[in-house]
Amino acid sequence: MQLNIIPKPNKAEFFGGEVWIKDLPVRYETNDLHPEEFYCLEIKKDEIVITAKGEKGKYYAHLSLSQLEEAGKAPLMKITDMPAFPYRGFMIDSARHMQTVDEIKRYIEAAARYKMNIFHWHLCDDQGWRIESERHPLLNQKGSWRDCHGFGSKNMQRYGGYYTKDEIRDIVAFCKERFIEVIPEFDLPGHTTAIISTYPELSCRGAQVPVETVGGIFKNILCAGNDEVLKFCYDIIDELCELFPYPFMHIGGDEAPKARWCNCEKCQQRIKDEGLENEEQLQGWFANKIIAYLKEKGYTALAWNESLNSGIIDGDTVICDWMDRGNKCVPYANGGGKIIIEDFYHYYLDYVYGMTPLKKTYSYNPYLDGLTEQGKKNVLGVETPIWTEYIEDFDRMSYMCFPRLIAVAERGWTEPDKADYNSFKVRVKNQKDFLASLGITLCHESEWDPNALIRVKESVGRLIKSITPASIMATVFPNVDEK
Ligand code: ACM
Numbered sequence: 123m124q125l126n127i128i129p130k131p132n133k134a135e136f137f138g139g140e141v142w143i144k145d146l147p148v149r150y151e152t153n154d155l156h157p158e159e160f161y162c163l164e165i166k167k168d169e170i171v172i173t174a175k176g177e178k179g180k181y182y183a184h185l186s187l188s189q190l191e192e193a194g195k196a197p198l199m200k201i202t203d204m205p206a207f208p209y210r211g212f213m214i215d216s217a218r219h220m221q222t223v224d225e226i227k228r229y230i231e232a233a234a235r236y237k238m239n240i241f242h243w244h245l246c247d248d249q250g251w252r253i254e255s256e257r258h259p260l261l262n263q264k265g266s267w268r269d270c271h272g273f274g275s276k277n278m279q280r281y282g283g284y285y286t287k288d289e290i291r292d293i294v295a296f297c298k299e300r301f302i303e304v305i306p307e308f309d310l311p312g313h314t315t316a317i318i319s320t321y322p323e324l325s326c327r328g329a330q331v332p333v334e335t336v337g338g339i340f341k342n343i344l345c346a347g348n349d350e351v352l353k354f355c356y357d358i359i360d361e362l363c364e365l366f367p368y369p370f371m372h373i374g375g376d377e378a379p380k381a382r383w384c385n386c387e388k389c390q391q392r393i394k395d396e397g398l399e400n401e402e403q404l405q406g407w408f409a410n411k412i413i414a415y416l417k418e419k420g421y422t423a424l425a426w427n428e429s430l431n432s433g434i435i436d437g438d439t440v441i442c443d444w445m446d447r448g449n450k451c452v453p454y455a456n457g458g459g460k461i462i463i464e465d466f467y468h469y470y471l472d473y474v475y476g477m478t479p480l481k482k483t484y485s486y487n488p489y490l491d492g493l494t495e496q497g498k499k500n501v502l503g504v505e506t507p508i509w510t511e512y513i514e515d516f517d518r519m520s521y522m523c524f525p526r527l528i529a530v531a532e533r534g535w536t537e538p539d540k541a542d543y544n545s546f547k548v549r550v551k552n553q554k555d556f557l558a559s560l561g562i563t564l565c566h567e568s569e570w571d572p573n574a575l576i577r578v579k580e581s582v583g584r585l586i587k588s589i590t591p592a593s594i595m596a597t598v599f600p601n602v603d604e605k
């Protein structure tokens with residue numbers, strides 16, 4: 123029998139017959155033996171019984187119950203359910219384009235309904251610094267602003283802003299009520315033009331650069347040979363720790379071209395002093411300094427998969443596989459390291475449906491090929507990012523993310539062998555009214571899985587949009603340091 127619940131519960135037993143559930147009394151039972159996220163939901167003729175260890179399990183039971191209530195009647199049954207993965211994340215890029223606090227809350231509200239439990243907040247990048255800093259207020263005066271609104275668009279309005287500490291605390295509290303932990307990302311050492319535009323002395327060349335106004339990969343990165351850079355990073359981390367009470371912090375590590383480091387006396391001196399083999403290891407060394415600082419404060423670092431390139435990254439780091447396709451991440455997990463799956467080709471929601479159809483997203487199995495039984499246990503879960511270079515407003519963001527975010531949520535909760543795309547498609551259509559109540563437009567069914575012609579057209583269009591001279595140079599010649 124098909125239940126109108128997303129994510130699909132892992133076990134449901136039916137006893138025949140139906141009941142109107144709206145006015146049935148709910149009784150709670152506590153069972154300490156179950157994991158925190160486990161719940162049992164029994165629909166009986168005269169009552170509903172929810173069994174859980176504590177508040178989290180109860181919350182998930184009510185999320186399932188509220189979806190059943192929308193249909194009015196429910197079968198007499200017993201749902202016994204807990205997630206396949208402990209980490210079920212969504213990422214919002216608020217650096218390239220910001221969302222209002224209200225929009226972020228509406229997005230969170232939707233993700234919460236599908237039992238997602240991690241909000242990874244990408245708060246700083248080449249195109250803007252979005253965190254209020256009391257220790258470095260200049261970041262907000264300079265690094266939070268750029269000279270153009272849209273990337274490559276004709277809107278040349280100055281664009282920017284940042285979230286105040288009170289706004290950040292408000293969002294963290296909103297998440298807490300929904301059992302969602304918030305992980306901030308402080309992307310290092312690349313994607314740091316907003317910092318360097320404010321403090322040029324933290325880059326290798328010390329040259330003044332503007333906050334970027336186009337997307338891409340940029341060669342001006344933080345100087346890893348300068349102790350002042352580490353001091354600056356520790357300062358920011360101190361401020362982040364005050365705002366984000368959960369034990370994880372994302373330290374980026376993606377797309378850091380080494381051109382500047384190759385030609386920087388300080389970076390080269392650091393390589394010598396620390397007995398490192400090359401610039402890749404310098405990135406590993408730099409990351410490990412940050413990771414050690416976080417550890418002192420009780421935090422575990424998350425980092426993008428490029429962080430494995432050095433071969434020396436601290437093995438407690440949780441690696442987010444976005445572009446590795448399991449190459450280094452699978453051996454890392456098999457060897458005991460924790461990983462999160464957020465594959466570019468399946469889970470990146472800023473790419474059009476023509477490139478990433480709903481079925482492709484839904485069908486991706488987070489248990490990558492090559493994982494041993496032990497390795498599978500080290501897959502903490504899944505995450506789906508929305509990068510916002512080309513997502514300028516909440517309507518576009520909603521259309522791109524829904525229903526694909528819901529597909530990732532289901533794959534994070536429902537055991538792989540119970541995933542069922544056809545059933546998912548039926549259930550997801552029923553989400554339209556709920557999402558509309560949050561001002562979220564569900565992408566129309568006719569666009570979920572486009573035909574081959576549309577796929578080619580949309581894919582080419584999207585790729586052309588994101589190719590810039592800077593990204594070509596940085597991608598094709600990452601180590602060429604043009605004068
Ligand atoms: C990434 O998309 N650069 C992590």
Ligand code: ZN
Nearest residue numbers: 326345386389
């Ligand atoms: Zn340097």
